[in-house]
Amino acid sequence: MTLINLLSFSSGKTLATEDNQELMGQVQNYTEEFSETKPNDSVTQQIPVYQLDDVSPTDWAYSALLSLRDRYDCLSGYPDNTFRGNRPITRYEFAAALNACWQTLESFMAESQAELIQEDDLIVVERLIQDFQVEIANLKARIDGLGNRVDVLEAEQFSTTTKLNGQTIFAVNAGGFDGDRLIDPNGRELADENPQATLLYRVVFDFDTSFRGTDLLKLRVDTGSNGILDNATAILEPNFGSILDITRRPLRDDEFGIGRVFYSFQVVENLSLTVGPLIEALDYIDNNSYANLSFRDFSTANLVYNYVIFPMDAIGGGAILQWNPGGSAFNVRALYIAPDSANPTQNGQTPLPVSLFTSLLYSDGRGSRGLFGFHQGMVEFEYNPSSRFSLRLIYSGGRVFARRFDAVGVNFEWGFASKFAVFGRYGYSSYKDTDFGDINPNYWMAGVSGLDILQEGDRVGVAVGQPFIVNEIGNSTQTNLEVFYSYAVNDNISISPVFQAVFDSSNQESNDTIFTGTLRTVFYF
Incomplete structure (x- = not known):
């Protein structure tokens, strides 16, 4: 029983039985003794407890409360570990202290330790509750009013807040291959020398803005180097996702642009909707705690998402439920x-935002x-x-270049x-009317990751995968390997050495192995 219902307790069944009437009478007589008018006494005239403005250390109620404190250790004092006793207190302070002692007694009874409570003390508590019932009722009303005001503030007084989060990535990259040249899936020459x-x-x-505390308006501004030309694997194997993903989503080529614009809100409990022109x-889809963010874990594109179920760099207008x-x-x-939702052109020739x-x-x-x-539609369970x-x-399914595609994946x-953790992905897809006919590319990747190995916050990972397994393209299957720490x-700062190896790149058996190394530094602010 708490402070707000002490009053209802005092108006209910009395604690005193017929056997205790004599003791109750003694308490009453004791109280009245200090309440009698004594004109000839040099001590200040006493008045009944319920008429006192303050409760002083000489009052019966004060002494009774201190006795309860001594026997049941029910008053812990102030935050500075002082009790500050032996001084007058207001009737509201007294009511709060009385509530604390009653809660202690109630906990004894709830824990089947009622034998530790003296019956006389229960009678004294009941008498004190009766004497302070006005204060208890007032406190109850004040607490109810305060609770209502807090509810109003939480529901209606949230101020619009915008928070800035940022990230900067620097990376040094170098790599090369053995042999005379590399060819693409169609047999055309890609490179005959190592890149610089x-x-x-x-x-x-x-810029994250909330209007109600449960919604989010996101605006992302970003820039970067040219992700399809600024790293070795992008030059030496551009078709099947060996590219470093950290600077290519989306491509900027040293210009600022808008990377995200969307609004998320809760429709009903446990159901949210996100809509926007740049999503x-x-x-949202195909996330993985150990192979997902190219600035934090693996940087090879085909190791951080299921390559065959994302035929487009799907940043565009749409919605997510x-x-x-x-x-x-x-x-x-x-x-x-x-991905090109703002363009009304029919069969235009401008480049579309698609995967390579x-x-x-x-x-x-x-x-x-x-x-x-x-367009692309996706459902994830x-x-x-x-x-x-x-x-x-x-x-995953939709239309790309006016042709139908469908794909399924497991993550x-x-x-x-x-x-330590293990993780993996598998994908199976169907692409209609391609330059190679109707094809069904497969995909898989698997890896192991360790967290907090040398210190808290560190990550290490090893992963291997085959991004585009199909008989119609090339004469082999490309295999990617990455190790990072x-x-x-x-x-706010992390430094990661990253090693990549690409075997039979572009699904061509004649291509020698590509090796690259990257030193990745990320700043969060």
């Missing part, structure tokens, strides 16, 4: 994106633009019973120890 070392970068500013599918039924371990996400393998499959580059032309295990089933992660200098 490069210094690449990316800068991101996120990134990979922000996210549902967590009943707050359970299941999550459902449905997404629709049109898509341009390989459809060399004519034609297709309808707008919100319902070139996620089972996430704990922080150590997740399983995701994904469907899993399992933390089998406190610091991310060293956390502090909460």
